[in-house]
Amino acid sequence: xxxxxxxxxxxxxxxxxxxxxxxxxxxxxxxxxxxxxxxxxxxxxxxxxxxxxxxxxxxxxxxxxxxxxxxxxxxxxxxxxxxxxxxxxxxxxxxxxxxxxxxxxxxxxxxxxxxxxxxxxxxxxxxxxxxxxxxxxxxxxxxxxxxxxxxxxxxxxxxxxxxxxxxxxxxxxxxxxxxxxxxxxxxxxxxxxxxxxxxxxxxxxxxxxxxxxxxxxxxxxxxxxxxxxxxxxxxxxxxxxxx
Amino acid sequence: xxxxxxxxxxxxxxxxxxxxxxxxxxxxxxxxxxxxxxxxxxxxxxxxxxxxxxxxxxxxxxxxxxxxxxxxxxxxxxxxxxxxxxxxxxxxxxxxxxxxxxxxxxxxxxxxxxxxxxxxxxxxxxxxxxxxx
Numbered sequence: 001x002x003x004x005x006x007x008x009x010x011x012x013x014x015x016x017x018x019x020x021x022x023x024x025x026x027x028x029x030x031x032x033x034x035x036x037x038x039x040x041x042x043x044x045x046x047x048x049x050x051x052x053x054x055x056x057x058x059x060x061x062x063x064x065x066x067x068x069x070x071x072x073x074x075x076x077x078x079x080x081x082x083x084x085x086x087x088x089x090x091x092x093x094x095x096x097x098x099x100x101x102x103x104x105x106x107x108x109x110x111x112x113x114x115x116x117x118x119x120x121x122x123x124x125x126x127x128x129x130x131x132x133x134x135x136x137x138x139x140x141x142x143x144x145x146x147x148x149x150x151x152x153x154x155x156x157x158x159x160x161x162x163x164x165x166x167x168x169x170x171x172x173x174x175x176x177x178x179x180x181x182x183x184x185x186x187x188x189x190x191x192x193x194x195x196x197x198x199x200x201x202x203x204x205x206x207x208x209x210x211x212x213x214x215x216x217x218x219x220x221x222x223x224x225x226x227x228x229x230x231x232x233x234x235x236x237x238x239x240x241x242x243x
Numbered sequence: 244x245x246x247x248x249x250x251x252x253x254x255x256x257x258x259x260x261x262x263x264x265x266x267x268x269x270x271x272x273x274x275x276x277x278x279x280x281x282x283x284x285x286x287x288x289x290x291x292x293x294x295x296x297x298x299x300x301x302x303x304x305x306x307x308x309x310x311x312x313x314x315x316x317x318x319x320x321x322x323x324x325x326x327x328x329x330x331x332x333x334x335x336x337x338x339x340x341x342x343x344x345x346x347x348x349x350x351x352x353x354x355x356x357x358x359x360x361x362x363x364x365x366x367x368x369x370x371x372x373x374x375x376x
Binding site: 023025026027029030032033034036037062159198199200201202203206207209210213214217 | 250253254257288289292293296297300304311312315316318319320322323326327340351355356358359362363366367
């Protein structure tokens with residue numbers, strides 16, 4: 001690489017050159033966007049009209065649908081986690097382990113149902129079914145299940161089950177908000193809620209996607225029954241996922 | 244499509260391709276990206292997965308959405324990367340999930356994706372509506 005430079009310093013330099021290139025590239029995009037919006041071709045009145053009618057003031061129906069899309073995404077994420085954990089639990093718990101398969105299929109089917117038919121009945125089915133799954137999780141983490149290698153022994157809380165339970169609690173909160181009508185009232189009266197609702201889907205579903213992926217990796221690594229096993233490496237600053 | 248929407252699409256496509264490549268190349272474990280001590284961007288399987296998935300998300304925004312939906316989505320993508328940036332900055336191993344600590348260039352990548360997505364998206368707000376009028 002570089003003849004007259006320490007390898008570490010050369011790497012540090014390359015790191016920062018890469019970072020600089022990225023920042024400059026982003027700055028060019030930002031400059032072009034600013035020019036398009038505020039540049040000479042735009043008149044003041046046009047800009048004001050643009051601000052007044054910006055896309056986040058989207059039709060209420062579109063914003064209204066954001067909550068349903070997020071709730072469906074949460075249910076799908078929980079379904080993937082349950083289905084990923086099903087084979088190992090079926091082998092460990094026998095027929096009781098099939099509950100993971102039932103829970104996963106229910107959550108996947110319900111996610112599809114709520115997207116196509118967002119009725120009060122669908123919402124109630126979601127709340128009751130999801131609370132049933134949460135109740136089973138609470139039993140397994142407090143008093144333990146009556147089957148398995150160690151009956152009536154509480155299991156440790158791990159990333160996958162913790163994540164899916166958080167998803168499920170958020171589903172219940174979201175559906176309750178929808179049933180009570182809090183979201184629709186806020187969407188109708190507050191522009192800030194419409195703005196948040198319009199942009200919330202991507203970060204919410206992105207986080208669900210990432211968390212579900214990490215949980216699935218944890219299941220594949222065999223660490224679903226507890227926090228990731230942390231192993232300091234030689235440098236003392238690195239850890240690893242898995243046993 | 245107006246120019247600001249083209250910029251939103253262009254930036255989403257660029258971010259998507261870069262993230263997708265970083266994630267895919269990371270699995271190859273080369274001297275540029277991977278778990279090697281001397282890699283330019285030190286990553287691991289979980290981090291590669293994050294880059295792959297968010298890259299696919301950015302490409303979906305670029306080529307699967309249009310108009311106000313696309314603009315709002317790129318703002319949302321910026322918010323997502325703000326969360327990722329803050330989380331990885333607070334814990335470079337993401338609370339033990341990454342086998343390799345995120346280094347400075349990765350923080351810069353996360354920050355740049357967040358800032359540029361938010362900036363391009365927010366500046367594109369309204370432009371499409373104004374042009375339609």
